[in-house]
Amino acid sequence: MAEVCIQCGAELNAPPALCHSCGAIQPFRAELSLFGVVGLPESYDLNLQELRSQVLQLQKILHPDRFARADATTRRFSLEWSTRLNEALAVLRDPLKRADYLLQRQEIDALGEQVKVADPSLLMTQMMYRERLEDVLAARDQNGLDQLRGEVEDASSKAVNKLHILLKKLPCEQVDEAGSVLRELQFLDKLLGEIDRGEESLQNL
Amino acid sequence: MALMQIAEPGMTADPHQRRLAVGIDLGTTHSLVASVLSALPTVMRNHDGQYLLPSVVRYCEDDKVVVGYPAQAAAGQDPHNTIASVKRFMGRGHEDVQLLAGHLPYDLVPAEGMIRLRTRAGEKSPVEVSAEILKVLKDLAVETLGSEPEGAVITVPAYFDEAQRQATKDAARLAGLNVLRLLAEPTAAAVAYGLDKKSEGLFAIYDLGGGTFDISILRLQAGVFEVLATAGDTALGGDDMDHAIAEWLMAESGIHLDDPLWRRQVLQQARQAKEALTDQEQVELTLDSGQGAPRVIQLTRKQLETLIQPVLQRTLPACRRALRDAGLKVADVDGVVLVGGATRVPALRRLVSEFFQQPVLTDIDPDQVVALGAAIQADALVGNQREDLLLMDVLPLSLGLETMGGLVEKIIPRNTPIPAAKAQEFTTFKDGQTAMSIHVLQGERDLVQDCRSLARFSLRGIPPMVAGAARIRVTFQVDADGLLTVSAEETSTGVRSEVLVKPSFGLNDEEIARMLQDSFAHGAEDIAHRRLSEARVEGERVREALQGALSTDAALLQADEKAQLDAASEHLEQCLAGSDADAISKAAEAVEAAAEPLVQRRMDSALRRAIAGRSIDDLGE
Numbered sequence: 001m002a003e004v005c006i007q008c009g010a011e012l013n014a015p016p017a018l019c020h021s022c023g024a025i026q027p028f029r030a031e032l033s034l035f036g037v038v039g040l041p042e043s044y045d046l047n048l049q050e051l052r053s054q055v056l057q058l059q060k061i062l063h064p065d066r067f068a069r070a071d072a073t074t075r076r077f078s079l080e081w082s083t084r085l086n087e088a089l090a091v092l093r094d095p096l097k098r099a100d101y102l103l104q105r106q107e108i109d110a111l112g113e114q115v116k117v118a119d120p121s122l123l124m125t126q127m128m129y130r131e132r133l134e135d136v137l138a139a140r141d142q143n144g145l146d147q148l149r150g151e152v153e154d155a156s157s158k159a160v161n162k163l164h165i166l167l168k169k170l171p172c173e174q175v176d177e178a179g180s181v182l183r184e185l186q187f188l189d190k191l192l193g194e195i196d197r198g199e200e201s202l203q204n205l
Numbered sequence: 206m207a208l209m210q211i212a213e214p215g216m217t218a219d220p221h222q223r224r225l226a227v228g229i230d231l232g233t234t235h236s237l238v239a240s241v242l243s244a245l246p247t248v249m250r251n252h253d254g255q256y257l258l259p260s261v262v263r264y265c266e267d268d269k270v271v272v273g274y275p276a277q278a279a280a281g282q283d284p285h286n287t288i289a290s291v292k293r294f295m296g297r298g299h300e301d302v303q304l305l306a307g308h309l310p311y312d313l314v315p316a317e318g319m320i321r322l323r324t325r326a327g328e329k330s331p332v333e334v335s336a337e338i339l340k341v342l343k344d345l346a347v348e349t350l351g352s353e354p355e356g357a358v359i360t361v362p363a364y365f366d367e368a369q370r371q372a373t374k375d376a377a378r379l380a381g382l383n384v385l386r387l388l389a390e391p392t393a394a395a396v397a398y399g400l401d402k403k404s405e406g407l408f409a410i411y412d413l414g415g416g417t418f419d420i421s422i423l424r425l426q427a428g429v430f431e432v433l434a435t436a437g438d439t440a441l442g443g444d445d446m447d448h449a450i451a452e453w454l455m456a457e458s459g460i461h462l463d464d465p466l467w468r469r470q471v472l473q474q475a476r477q478a479k480e481a482l483t484d485q486e487q488v489e490l491t492l493d494s495g496q497g498a499p500r501v502i503q504l505t506r507k508q509l510e511t512l513i514q515p516v517l518q519r520t521l522p523a524c525r526r527a528l529r530d531a532g533l534k535v536a537d538v539d540g541v542v543l544v545g546g547a548t549r550v551p552a553l554r555r556l557v558s559e560f561f562q563q564p565v566l567t568d569i570d571p572d573q574v575v576a577l578g579a580a581i582q583a584d585a586l587v588g589n590q591r592e593d594l595l596l597m598d599v600l601p602l603s604l605g606l607e608t609m610g611g612l613v614e615k616i617i618p619r620n621t622p623i624p625a626a627k628a629q630e631f632t633t634f635k636d637g638q639t640a641m642s643i644h645v646l647q648g649e650r651d652l653v654q655d656c657r658s659l660a661r662f663s664l665r666g667i668p669p670m671v672a673g674a675a676r677i678r679v680t681f682q683v684d685a686d687g688l689l690t691v692s693a694e695e696t697s698t699g700v701r702s703e704v705l706v707k708p709s710f711g712l713n714d715e716e717i718a719r720m721l722q723d724s725f726a727h728g729a730e731d732i733a734h735r736r737l738s739e740a741r742v743e744g745e746r747v748r749e750a751l752q753g754a755l756s757t758d759a760a761l762l763q764a765d766e767k768a769q770l771d772a773a774s775e776h777l778e779q780c781l782a783g784s785d786a787d788a789i790s791k792a793a794e795a796v797e798a799a800a801e802p803l804v805q806r807r808m809d810s811a812l813r814r815a816i817a818g819r820s821i822d823d824l825g826e
Contacts, residue, residue, distance in 0.1 A: 056429045064685040068586045083624040
């Protein structure tokens, strides 16, 4: 069933927030995926420049500031679309969140609390990295910290590459493997955050 | 005869077609109004040619209200009825301002919600006092524009929380202004620079006012301003430089006099010396306490710079944090904008320029830049040109909910672009629980007591279910002005509850600064606290569950099993009274192990009850 514009009745194209014939803002549709809202095909391989400019283009038209003098219903549509666009940009621009979102679309909660991580080699790596971080911070060793950051960033981009392969075809068929890479990436992300905070504490002392 | 106006192509100069709007910088010490006139953002001047209106309001004996310089001049002789720096009271409760109150001569009235000030014109809320300032600015605008402005953009510090934003909006409404948008001050400054220069890229906005410091990182691309991160210290400003200089002057003069008037006089001289040393290499000050001979003291720019260096250095950690939050390095920053009178100090310009490894932008008067940016945005919002401009703000402080054990579950982290919405599911803690209290908090720390309480409301009518079965979905919606609506719904039954969070008071400046700094300083302590709280919650859950089971099914246990379970349960009680997280967790595990037979038999008997009276056919399906 084709969706039609509430104002002029024309058929709606993607992205569906605005009518391409008359420009009217459409009622918000909560069922649309984040990709659908932005008007991009569902895929892990995403051009970040294109994503950003697409979202900003849409925000320029749909943001509540554009409807500061409109009626309450129109303002609500604008608020809902604009909110969802912000969410789309935040989730889709991030390799970890984007992969997690794609798996969630298949009803797989890889990062949920119920998931027991039983990958001993990941646990060992985690412990090793954390000990090293503690050591370099205790020694106030900026070079050691930079080196550690470099290694973690490398490991991170390797994990993202693996995700690109695993999520090339959607829906993903190797969900267990994708989930385990996702958890690894989540750990590396957190560790980078700790490295940053550690560096800040070194600089501020 | 009026001068002829020449319009740029594509722009209309016809005042009947062009919509008029103003930008207002409602500041702690000064306020000002600007508008886009003939395509140029311009500050509005009064008959005396002044554009800075001191943010001082005096309630006079003849029922008149005086605002600005005349009010400021009367502050000394009529302190109770002359209100300065009212911005610090906006959206604040009585407890919030206790710290400030000691330094200020006002007669504060403890009231429900926002603080009130007792004057001869009656009790005034900060909203009413601010409205007096806005009325003067509005009148100036009407006079300059020749008609009522259609709307106004009012700037607020990036760190203003819900309550403070709401209070600002209320004050504008009270002054008869139609608020198009509240805009973060640094964003406004970036607008003024970004558009004037048609530049694109990443900007750092370094805003050092009289009493607050803000640093914001913004990205400008294709006409969209995006706030990537904000940080700051709301108890740091140009006043701290003046105090540092004044302390030195007093020590140097050898006059030890504990007299507020004398202190104020020295402070005044310190400020003048600081300003003079922007252009001069050296100043000579005469300190006269009225007791003994006046002292003459020389102050060089070098000495001044040494004195204020600690204040300047204190701005750098926030700069690093904002960069980190934005995921950027110093080298990524394309421009640094200075805002606030205190940024005229040469040593500051040098330091900021060294930190960001580039010359700083100072072309626009740092006192005007915020109002000019607000005027540009107001012009865009009423539908004039510049359709290309869009400002996207972020949430200044994290929003969260209280969960069991006095912990805060962050729902929307700070620096999330707004508008934003987030939903989170919670569940019931006790069997048959029919109501749930929802406590909304703002701040960065893990514990409820360390965050600002924004609102409490109850979701009632939850159908009685076993603990953990209800699904309560709480949705936060933050609009483009940073104002919050919270709604809660029990998803299996559709029971709903909704509030527009309009808190009666907000955070005080020191509190915000402390909360942000503390969230880092106390990271480890919070983790320990969190573990203990979580262990307690878990321990209490086990205890509750056990009591529930024993109250109906104690008979299912054999005597030795019962004794063992009682012992484990008693040990858990003891541990819960203490503060050892590990001990509590172990004790809770021991109770669960000892309760194993009971759980098993309860399940068996429940199963038997469930299938009793049903035929084999029913079970087969």
